[in-house]
Amino acid sequence: MSLLRRLPSGPQSGTDPDALFDAFASWNADRGLTLYPAQEEALIEVVSGNNVIVSTPTGSGKSLIAAGAHFAALARDEISFYTAPIKALVSEKFFDLCALFGTENVGMMTGDATVNADAPVICCTAEILAQIALRDGADADVGTVIMDEFHFYAEPDRGWAWQVPLLELPQAQFVLMSATLGDVERFQTDLTRRTGRDTAVVKHAERPVPLIYSYRTTPLHETLEELLSTQQAPVYVVHFTQAAAMERAQALMSINMCTKAEKEAIAALIGNFRFTTRFGRALSRLVRHGIGVHHAGMLPKYRRLVERLAQAGLLKVICGTDTLGVGVNVPIRTVLFTALSKFDGTKVRRLRAREFHQIAGRAGRAGFDTVGYVVCQAPDHVIENERALAKIGDDPKRRRGYARKKPPEGFVGWSEDTFEKLQTAEPEPLTSRFKVSNAMLLSIINRPGDCFQAMKRLLTDNHEDRKAQRRHISHAIAIYRSLLAGGIVEKLAAPDEHGRMARLTVDLQEDFALNQALSTFALASFELLDRGSPTYALDMVSIIESTLDDPRQILHAQLNKARAEAVAQMKADGIEYEERMERLAEITHPMPLADLLFGAYETYRRGHPWVGDHVVSPKTIVRDMYERAMTFTEYIQFYELARSEGTVLRYLADAYRTLSKTVPEHLKTDDLVDLIEWLGELVRQVDSSLIDEWEKLANPAEALAAGQELETKIRPVTANARAFRVLVRNAMFRLVELAALDREEDLLELYPDVDWGAGLDAYYEEHDEILTGPAARGPALLLIEEEKELWRVRQIIDDPAGNHDWGVGAEVDLAASDEEGHAVLHVTGLTRL
Incomplete structure (x- = not known):
């Protein structure tokens, strides 16, 4: 039954907490579910209009609390926003909420896709809500804000987007949710001060599925064999690189994971699923053996296949990275850590408590298990030494003579004591990541009221310490002065009819900070090209590619290939080693039209300062593939990107969507239309799920009726x-x-x-x-x-x-x-x- 039908009716019923709670609880009971005590506590606070910080374990039903918050907002005739850290989760939640409240009542905004934006329930990325908060402040039509995975507040590059709504939306009711928030006392005090609402903290809830921890000094394959024999599968084997996950999966093929009947069930579920790439063919062998692989670099359809097989209980072991810790609903009974240290992009360090709990919390899922298991492997050299000493026995002379195997150079170790401390450690306090940008100043200057006072409040009453605030103030002053000097902003001698003390001299594009930031730059740059040039179509592609996010793995592979070819040529030319090294330092990944694009960007930025937050980045991936006349598989093989197929496909899909949406029809030549059609068909034939998702968003009702297919039926390539x-x-x-x-x-x-x-x-x-x-x-x-x-x-x-x-x-x-x-x-x- 639709949840909307349970909305209370009658005078003031939408604001009566008891009526709201009873209506929601009875709907839940009709589904055969009983609210956990923590859910009851949180929902009572929600319907009472209070802010709620929900810091309960994974699997304790935070999604139901979010649904209750939307339900209460609808009853009060308020707009509610649900935010998530990644677009895929926003899309997933959009369809979940459509099923609960009806497609006409739910909208979505991700910056590159907008559906039903006037709906009373909106799913969006945190950045979208942050920009709305900056644009409209206390006048924003935002009644309730549900921020999922709120620990992303501490993300270095994106954390500002989780903080800004708290600062700029005093009229809203907030529901902040995560399993790993740590100490939230300062958020509780701050939210109450800003919103005038009481703020309740719901934490220390009893985990619906308790966890049992164990530390192992047996080789990993022996550990796994024991877990399988004691019915502790499915096991998620956690690695911290994609390469290690795949290598481990292949190494486990020697273990007999499944019975003949189980393998037949796997084959039946796979059916006619197409494994279209080299990685896919390797995955096919693994999953038919009962072993899955899961990481962010895979094609979406392969990840979905692994998730579906796991949900059906057909995979005994899944080797993957810690990406499974973000929003993927896969029933895992045992989480097996292969290490408690990882390389974080700068150095190798031990896992933080928050990281450990995010991953460990995936073990044992309500409705699937009565208990979950978290297992940690000792370091390999420790296991080897333990086994060698066990063979030697108790002879002290022989034990003294044994040359213990040492850890590899640069190794950051861990022990059983490390493991035990992580189990009981509270997640680290969330660190403020506030930052000032061009878009922030432009949004605040453009809204009614005194922008100087608004900006002063934002810069001096955020969550940063005083030293950081002074740094942000200096940066904001520098941006403001550049806007004045460029004639973009003018200071007024007296307030205008909207109370503004300064105003913009240019018209901002509608929702200028909510969509592809450089799309207007691309439109302006198209005019610089010669339509009669034989490379016109490819040059148009290069402009679009320069506005897309950099796919780091692909550009790195291109750089490696360019350097290898340059070294070979220089050796053939007899160039000495020192000079080769000097020349190599100057080589970059290929950047078509770099001079034209950088020059055009500098000119455009002077009149459109908001693009200063997003630097143009010349690159060639679509163009490179087209000029080399390669198929997707050939391109992956050429640059050795087998572990990053998903990254390549997502980039190609983004390029296709941006080319289709951004290039005006009157600028499309036959060659360019051919190229766009080719790119769309290439993406569709490799994995149609990304394009299918955009089509589903255009008609979510049909998508809900159709259900989730393992692989969408692909139309013939001809x-x-x-x-x-x-x-x-x-x-x-x-x-x-x-x-x-x-x-x-x-x-x-x-x-x-x-x-x-x-x-x-x-x-x-x-x-x-x-x-x-x-x-x-x-x-x-x-x-x-x-x-x-x-x-x-x-x-x-x-x-x-x-x-x-x-x-x-x-x-x-x-x-x-x-x-x-x-x-x-x-x-x-x-x-x-």
């Missing part, structure tokens, strides 16, 4: 004829590129039945080189004869004389292409016309 022609053209041009580089071995690896050597020898007897410029890859040099079951194609080679008398012939198998999700060619050879 159905989009325009995109498929580009796929064929790229596949054929890839052969031309390899031929131009005289890469006969690579050609033979792709098509071993073709006599490439003879064809290349004959061609080079007549011509000096094979051209690969824009004209060489254009549609004019690809001849296609379309038939019902196959296409006959010929890629004409662009020779220096312009004779166009040689080419590569092939047949395109349409049925096989639909099966594989890319153009399947049967190449007939490199021949003269």
Whole structure:
């Protein structure tokens, strides 16, 4: 039954706490559920209009408290906001709340996707709510704020977004939730002072599923075998690098995880699921053996497959990283730590109490288990020494003579004592991460009232210490002076009709800080390009790519590849080592149009200062893949990105969405439309879930009715004829590129039945080189004869004389292409016309 039907009716019923609580509790009881004491306590405070800080263990039902807060806000005819740290969680919660309150009553805002923004219940990222708070302050139409995973308040780069709503929305009721908040007394006092509401703290709730801790000095495979034999599976084996997780999973293939019947059940659930990449084929072998892998670098469909298999109880072991600690609902009975130290990007250090509890809290899920287990492995060298000494026995002379294995260099160790202290340690106090930005000043200057007083209050009454506040004040003054000097802001001699003491001289774009910050810069930059240039379409792509977030793993791989190629060339040229090292330091990842983009950005920023918070970043990933005429799999293999497939796909999907939404129709040439269609089809054929999600958001009611499929039925790759022609053209041009580089071995690896050597020898007897410029890859040099079951194609080679008398012939198998999700060619050879 819809929760909305339980809204109390009658005079003042929406503000009667008892009526609200009874209505919500009875709805919950009708579902066969009983409220935990901590849930009851929190909900009583919520319906009474108080702020609530919920610091209860994982699995104790915080989501139900959030639903109760939305329910109470609806009864009071107020707008309620739910915030989460990542867009995927926002989207997931959006559909959950649609199921509870109806799609017409729930909206979503993530900065790059907005659905039903006028709804009374809004799901959004913390940054979106922070910008609304800065823009409208106490006048914002925000009645209730539910901030999930509130420990992100302490995140160095993003924590400001969790703090700003607390500072700027005194009219709102706050519900702050996390399993690992630590001491919250200062938040309790601060919220009461700012909002005038009492603030209740709900903590120390009894964990619905108690945890049992143990420390092991047996090798990991023996530990796992014991856990499996004592019915403590499924086991989540926690690693702190993606590489270690995959290596461990492969090493565990020697353990017999499942019975024959269980393996048959796994195969049945997998069904016709497509494992389309090299990593996917490795994962297929693992999951059929009862072993899962889970980390942020995987394709979304692979992560979802592992989660579904785990939810069905079919995976005995999942090797992954600590990403499972953020919002993924997978039933895990045992969490097994392989280490209690990790590299945090700067140094190797032991886990903090908050990190430990976030991960350990995933063990034992209500509704699945009566008890959960948390196991920690001793360091490998300690285990090896223990086993060696056990073999030696009690002979003191032999024990003294044993040369103990030492830890590796730079190792930060842990012990059973470390493990025990972490179990009882309170999470560290949350550290304020307030920061000042261009967008912050522009938002406050643009809203009604005295911006100087508003900014003074924000800078002197935040959660920072006095030293940090003085630093923020200096930074804010510097930004304000630059806005004055640039003519963006003018100070007024007397307040205007809105009480402003200063005002902007430019019109801010609507929701300027809520959407892609550099989208207007991209629109302005398009005008700098020559539409008649043969590289126009690719240059448009480069402008869009410069506005997207940097995918660190891909750029690092490109840099490594560029440096390796440069070293090889310098060695061939006889350049000495010292000079090679100097030159290598100057090499970066490829950055097309860098000079044009940096120059345009500086000019644009002077008139549009809010973009100063987001620096343009030239890069080439979409363009690189297109120019190299590579498939997704080839690109992953070329840059050795198997562990980052998901990162690559998310970037390509973001680029496709931004190209589709940002480039005006009148600027789209046929070449650019071809490229956009190709990119969309490439993403869809690899993993359609990201595009499917955008389509679901357009019609959430249909998405709810359809339910969750393991893998959306992929449309045939040949159905989009325009995109498929580009796929064929790229596949054929890839052969031309390899031929131009005289890469006969690579050609033979792709098509071993073709006599490439003879064809290349004959061609080079007549011509000096094979051209690969824009004209060489254009549609004019690809001849296609379309038939019902196959296409006959010929890629004409662009020779220096312009004779166009040689080419590569092939047949395109349409049925096989639909099966594989890319153009399947049967190449007939490199021949003269």
